[in-house]
Amino acid sequence: MGRSGVEFLEMFDKTIGKRLENPRVANGSKLELGVFGSTLKKLVVGAVLLGGLAGCGASGPEALYGLTAPRDVPVKVRASDYQVLVATPVALQALDTSNIAVTQGGGPIYSYFPKVAWTDTLPRVFQAKLVETLENTGKLRGVSQPGQGLLIDYQLQTTLRAFELQVDGGDKAYVEVAARIVDDRDGRSIGMRMFAASVPTTGDTVTDAIPALNAASDNVLSQIASWSVNTVGRIPRSKAAAKRAELNTQETAGNRQVAAVAPAMTEAAKGN
Known part of the structure; x- marks a missing residue:
């Protein structure tokens, strides 16, 4: 954790932390926070520590x-x-x-x-x-x-x-x-x-x-x-040629199907 994190914790403990330990309402009466106050303080401290650790691990390779x-x-x-x-x-x-x-x-x-x-x-x-x-x-x-x-x-x-x-x-x-x-x-x-x-x-x-x-x-x-x-x-090149011809035939057939369907799709779109 960096210096700024330490300074924040010190300031928190002197101000908000003290109030959580001895809270009072406007008329001066003591307010009982019990476990809530202690838990809140721990959560804040934990968040600061996690932030510090994350910062330490964030640096990449040199x-x-x-x-x-x-x-x-x-x-x-x-x-x-x-x-x-x-x-x-x-x-x-x-x-x-x-x-x-x-x-x-x-x-x-x-x-x-x-x-x-x-x-x-x-x-x-x-x-x-x-x-x-x-x-x-x-x-x-x-x-x-x-x-x-x-x-x-x-x-x-x-x-x-x-x-x-x-x-x-x-x-x-x-x-x-x-x-x-x-x-x-x-x-x-x-x-x-x-x-x-x-x-x-x-x-x-x-x-x-x-x-x-x-x-x-x-x-x-x-x-x-x-x-x-x-x-x-x-x-053998014959196998290569046969395979490529087969694939090209399949691709050509697919293109023909698309070409045949396209006019009907266009007319349907116009009708809508």
Whole structure:
């Protein structure tokens, strides 16, 4: 609680607080407030204390950190017509946060660096950089996140299993991600793989951890992007063309239905 809060409590106790303890009406007769007066005083004091504590916790992190997206991704296939949606990564609550995690050798107990944070929750930061990495390959017709309205062929689903500084005598940044490619039409899994990378650090401070975490993340992002593009790129183009033609036919049929109904709706509106 700040100085102003202390000063307010002192002033309250000398004035209103004293009157609550010994209240009197206009003619000087003593007024019995009993438990009410004591309770009111406690409520005021509690409100001031809560306000002070809220003020103490309101300050945000002193520094925000992001991740980079690798630009040179090894890809063995030609550009395809596929469009891929990168789903929001799944993570345990310990990692589904903007806090930067530290563990003892990858153990079950998590702690976090104080006064610093990722620029968003870790899954959203990783998702954005995975989209950017896939775009950097130049091998896909389109890459998007949920809600962006792209006509999707495949989903890239990921689970963040580890993304932390591990301190156990040999400090290192460690990133581990499970990835799955799913056909968006029928939900069939096309492939699944685990990706991991570790980068040693020279210490256990946040300035040691961030470059190492970024390097490990870059490694994993590059692996996932390379595997994803190579996997979908090997699917026969005839299947891609057939699927896209089917979707285009459905879209065209829907547009025709709308066009057929529109005149009747217009006439009905005029009649009203």
